[in-house]
Amino acid sequence: MYVYLDSAPENIIPELALDADHVLPDRWNGWLRPIATARAFGEFLDSWRVNDPNGIWGYVTEVGDTLVSSRPDDDEPAEEFPRVGELPDGTALYDLTGWTWIGEAG
Numbered sequence: 423m424y425v426y427l428d429s430a431p432e433n434i435i436p437e438l439a440l441d442a443d444h445v446l447p448d449r450w451n452g453w454l455r456p457i458a459t460a461r462a463f464g465e466f467l468d469s470w471r472v473n474d475p476n477g478i479w480g481y482v483t484e485v486g487d488t489l490v491s492s493r494p495d496d497d498e499p500a501e502e503f504p505r506v507g508e509l510p511d512g513t514a515l516y517d518l519t520g521w522t523w524i525g526e527a528g
Contacts, residue, residue: 423441423442423444423456424436424441424442425439425442425445425454425456425525426439426524426525427440427470427521427522427523437469437473438470440462440466440518441458441462441465442458442462443457443458443462444457445457445525446517450520453519453521453523453524455519455523456523457506458515458518459515459516460482460484460516461513463482463489463491463518464482467479467480467482467491478493478494478495478498480492480501487505487514488502488503489505489514489518490503491503503516503518503519
């Protein structure tokens, strides 16, 4: 399931989407709560880094049961997302709640 960070029509394209495993049924401050792998989130950040090289697109690292997203801006702390399950093959899934995620319809 694709979810997006930016509601501008030109950014609602698969190349700039997070390919989430699923979205939790409840919302966070009105925003979607995607569940995704570290790889999917890393690919999402890579795509945005190319699209917006002046942005604050960090890198992800799995640390224990937490997905840590670094920030290139030293004034911003790294963000942490908890592990909430796994795929049948054992790949960890993380709750990426806290960003302004939207669905294709907005």
